[in-house]
Amino acid sequence: MFTEADLDAIWLTLRLATTVTLLLLIIGTPIAWWLARTDSWLKGPIGAVVALPLVLPPTVLGFYMLIAMGPNGVIGQLTQQLGIGLLPFSFWGLVLASVVYSLPFVVQPIQNAMQALGDRPMEVAATLRAGPWQRFFCVVLPLSKPGFITAAILGFAHTVGEFGVVLMIGGNIPQETRVVSVQIYDYVEAMEYGQAHVLSALMVGFSFIVLLGVYGFQRQSAGMLGVKS
Amino acid sequence: MNLIKHMPWLVIAGLASQPAVADQVHAAVAANFTGAMKSVVAQFEADSGHDVLLSFGSSGKILAQIQNGAPYEVFLSADQAKPKKLEEAGVVVEGSRFTYAIGALALWSSQPDFVQNDYARLTSGEFNKLSLANPKLAPYGLAATEVLEALGLTEATQDKWVQGENIAQTYQFVATGNANLGFVALSQIMSQGHVTEGSSWIVPSELYSPIRQDAVLLKKGQDNLAARDLMLYLQSDKAQDIIHTYGYQTE
Structure with a gap:
């Protein structure tokens, strides 16, 4: 049912x-924690930057990524100086782009969970002489667990469904940047609708x-x- | 009050007078022909008074859209296979297919002097990536692989290939410098008969099968005067002169 190229694409994805x-x-996690607790005027701007990928067309993100990671871009010059070379057309280039692309899907559920906790658990922990780190790891993290699980699932799923950005910076290299969504696109463009159906159905089922x-x-x-409160 | 009472008549009069003023044609055009088509259409609109609506995209996508009822009346493909396929499907006006342009391929870098009007750079292996269009999808990609095959460089370069989904994206990879070498359509780097930036090698046409690009009049445009006029115009000397300045040949 799946060709070898399909399996490569699935595994890569x-x-x-x-x-x-x-x-x-x-x-x-630290971004979400900061956004959940801060009263700084920066909360609005930073929150907006984190949420940008929600509303930007992936082509915009992909286009700027391509330029930023290119030889004249900020990221490109940094990676070249570090001796890594250029990131586009590589697995780690996709990783970097996807981290930006899926950031709001992870930050927002965690932030919501942390905000929902309120100050009370932290205050109680403080009266029990828990230090700031201990309060964070022993109180905040366990209580925010539902937020983390939602965040992980959404971040994972959103990255699996990524297409526009990969198309812009991927270069369609087998086992490196040819993910499932690109493979489907190729099938459709080449009018191999049968193969496209198989992979597409898999994506619909998965999602x-x-x-x-x-x-x-x-x-x-x-x-x-609800039971607790 | 009066106006409202007469509204139906005004509407009917408006409808009736429309064909006499100007017709509109909706044409779908392969991405590589974007620049040339815009110039041709500007001239066509000025000469004929017709109005042209242009949609650009990869020929494969346009084909799928036409098969699924897209409202295009004229289709300028990047190859011959797709118009032929539509002919077989019976959605094309019989006998309307003709070759509007023959594409040329160029090896291009956005850096000056990187390519010295030959393929020495390819042989030397001194480049980070070689950008080409996906040969499965794009005629220019297929031509690029034919050239590499003819030069015996397929295996030597394969590890450095990065593929654009269409020729526009292939160009973008090179233009942004992420790939410092790539096979693009000559039309993309040529304006007014000159290669405008970077450095290039215009690939001799013996090295690949001709990239013949065919246009068809779709049945949706059968009775549209503007669609028929546009098809004729594309074959006129005036249009072909414009097309040549973008690095295409014509028959």
Whole structure:
């Protein structure tokens, strides 16, 4: 049913989405924490920057990424000086672009969960002599778990569904940048509709199950919170 | 009050008078012909008084759109295969197909002096990436692979290939400097008969099969005077002179 190229694309997509999700959880957590707690005037601007990929067309993002990572771009000059070379047309180029692209999908659920906690648990922990780090790791993180799970699932799924950005900076290299969505696009363009159907159906099924999981999980955790309060 | 009472008549009068004023034609055009088509159409509109609506895209996508009922009346493909396919499907006005342009391929870099009007740079291997259009999808990509095959450089360069989904994207990879070498359509780097920036090698046409680009009148445009006029205009000397300045040949 799947050709070898399809399997390569599926495997690459899974690797990309996993890498991006892990990175985003690491990068997104402090951003979400800061956004959830701060009263700084910067909250608005930073929050807006994080949310930009939600509203920007992927072509805009991809186009600026291509320029920024290029030999004359800010990122391109940095990576060249570090001896990494240029990032477009490489797996790590896609990782970087996807981290930006999926950032709001990870930051926002975590931020919402942290905001919902309020000050109370932190104050209680402080009276029990928990230091700031201890309060964060032993109180905030466990209590925000539903937010983290939603964030991880959405970040993963959104990266799997990424297309426009990959098209702009990928260069369609097998096992490196040819992800499932690009493979489908190629099939459709080449009028190989049969193969396109197989992969497309897989994507529809995958996306449905993911969203079903997210909604099921949210209902469950909302119910849990309801019992507690 | 009066105006409202007469509204139906005004509408009917408006409808009836429309064909006499000017017709509108909707044409779908392969991405590589974008620049040339805009120039030709500007001239055509001035000469004929007709109005042309242009949609650009890859021929493959346009084909799929036509098969699914897109409102195009004229189709300028990047190849011959797709117009032929539409002929077989019976959505084309019989006998309307003709070759409006023959495309040329160029090896191009956005850096000056990177390519010395030959393919030495390709042989030397001293370039970071070689950008070409996906040969499965784009005629210019297929031509590029034929050239590499003819020069015996397919295997030596394959690791450095990056593929654009169409020739416009292939150009973009090179123009932004992310690939410092690439096979693009000559029409993309040529304006008023000259290559305007970077450095290039115009690939001799013996090295690849001719990129014949065919146009067809679709049945949707059968009774549209503007569509028929546009098809005729594309074959006129005036239009062909414009097309030549973009690096295409004509028959």
